[in-house]
Amino acid sequence: MKFATRLQQLASEVVDQYGAMATPIYQTATFEQESADMHGAFDYSRSGNPTRKVLEDQVAALEGGAYGFAFASGMAATTAITRLLRPGDEILADWDVYGGTSRLFGSILERANIRVRYLDATDLQQVRDAINPATKLIFAESPTNPLLRILDLRGLGTIAKEAGLLFAVDNSTMSPYLQNPLELGAHVVMHSATKFLGGHSDTTGGILVANDEAIAKELRFVQNSEGTALGPLDCFLLLRGLKTLKLRMDAQQTNAMKIAEALTQNAKVQQVFFPGLATHARHELHAQQARGGGSVISFRASSPEEANRIAKDAQLFAIAVSFGSTHSTISVPHSMSHASVPAALREQRGLPLDLVRLSIGVEDVDDLLEDLSRTIG
Numbered sequence: 167m168k169f170a171t172r173l174q175q176l177a178s179e180v181v182d183q184y185g186a187m188a189t190p191i192y193q194t195a196t197f198e199q200e201s202a203d204m205h206g207a208f209d210y211s212r213s214g215n216p217t218r219k220v221l222e223d224q225v226a227a228l229e230g231g232a233y234g235f236a237f238a239s240g241m242a243a244t245t246a247i248t249r250l251l252r253p254g255d256e257i258l259a260d261w262d263v264y265g266g267t268s269r270l271f272g273s274i275l276e277r278a279n280i281r282v283r284y285l286d287a288t289d290l291q292q293v294r295d296a297i298n299p300a301t302k303l304i305f306a307e308s309p310t311n312p313l314l315r316i317l318d319l320r321g322l323g324t325i326a327k328e329a330g331l332l333f334a335v336d337n338s339t340m341s342p343y344l345q346n347p348l349e350l351g352a353h354v355v356m357h358s359a360t361k362f363l364g365g366h367s368d369t370t371g372g373i374l375v376a377n378d379e380a381i382a383k384e385l386r387f388v389q390n391s392e393g394t395a396l397g398p399l400d401c402f403l404l405l406r407g408l409k410t411l412k413l414r415m416d417a418q419q420t421n422a423m424k425i426a427e428a429l430t431q432n433a434k435v436q437q438v439f440f441p442g443l444a445t446h447a448r449h450e451l452h453a454q455q456a457r458g459g460g461s462v463i464s465f466r467a468s469s470p471e472e473a474n475r476i477a478k479d480a481q482l483f484a485i486a487v488s489f490g491s492t493h494s495t496i497s498v499p500h501s502m503s504h505a506s507v508p509a510a511l512r513e514q515r516g517l518p519l520d521l522v523r524l525s526i527g528v529e530d531v532d533d534l535l536e537d538l539s540r541t542i543g
């Protein structure tokens with residue numbers, strides 16, 4: 167079955183008794199059991215809930231994985247990955263990770279004596295050289311957010327395998343439609359479902375998908391023990407969003423390509439970052455591991471003041487963090503989504519102060535182009 171068809175076919179064993187076409191919202195905390203020693207498929211919603219199970223099975227199937235887990239947010243999902251580590255363990259991560267991830271890695275993991283070392287993970291030799299006996303996990307995003315750098319996921323997967331490390335990939339910027347990290351060697355795929363999976367900016371959620379039974383068992387244990395699972399209503403919203411994932415992303419991506427091209431032609435734009443462009447430094451590598459450029463574009467305005475002015479003056483782009491929604495948004499990562507990056511790391515990363523990030527929606531591209539050309543000048 168092709169992807170568009172799979173989105174309309176639920177991959178779960180959980181089937182509604184009345185054949186409801188939309189998965190019912192099982193808004194219940196607990197489930198009555200037949201007897202004290204006969205337990206049904208579900209007993210308590212923190213441990214498992216039918217609406218959530220349908221979502222978890224569906225995203226797992228779309229990622230080509232066997233086990234899915236839905237969390238209250240992307241950060242709760244990433245936190246669950248870090249629970250696979252022990253005090254003294256170490257994580258290797260590319261320096262251009264999502265702001266919330268570096269806050270978690272820095273301020274929270276430090277308390278558990280788990281150390282994170284940042285490096286330029288586009289350079290595989292740097293990663294190989296950085297591994298020491300304490301290293302347990304390689305954590306990667308590709309494309310990275312917000313600089314849209316491309317990491318060689320297959321290469322990182324091979325390094326992880328050879329060194330016996332866990333390899334986790336945050337696939338939020340691509341979704342299962344455009345990239346499937348498990349096929350490239352990842353053990354765990356993470357999604358901020360808040361972005362493309364939901365697609366309407368109406369809920370937050372996070373997903374983990376794994377193929378390995380032992381890892382899945384651990385993740386299930388963590389999800390249940392910490393009580394970080396996603397509620398049934400939000401699972402329903404994500405299930406609804408998923409049905410139009412391809413339609414939305416096709417439209418967003420087509421729009422994004424035209425906008426990225428127009429930005430490269432604009433004399434007031436210093437540099438455009440979009441992996442869909444043939445001029446992107448690692449366009450070819452991206453094309454070998456993903457099936458499209460997505461719809462997140464970053465560009466450098468002529469100055470930090472200009473970046474802020476553009477964000478303010480654009481009419482059709484809401485000033486908002488997040489991406490992947492039907493509605494176009496604009497943000498200045500330095501003062502918004504990545505303000506949570508510890509100052510020292512922000513300095514080390516050299517995140518340009520004049521960087522503007524666009525998330526392209528499903529509007530008519532002519533209107534978006536006109537708005538940007540009027541605003542940027």
Ligand SMILES: *Cc1c(COP(=O)(O)O)cnc(C)c1O
Nearest residue numbers: 239240241264311338358360371
């Ligand atoms: C938004 C985002 C997250 C965090 O997800 P939340 O749902 O906001 O908790 C993690 N990684 C990336 C790449 C993101 O864009």
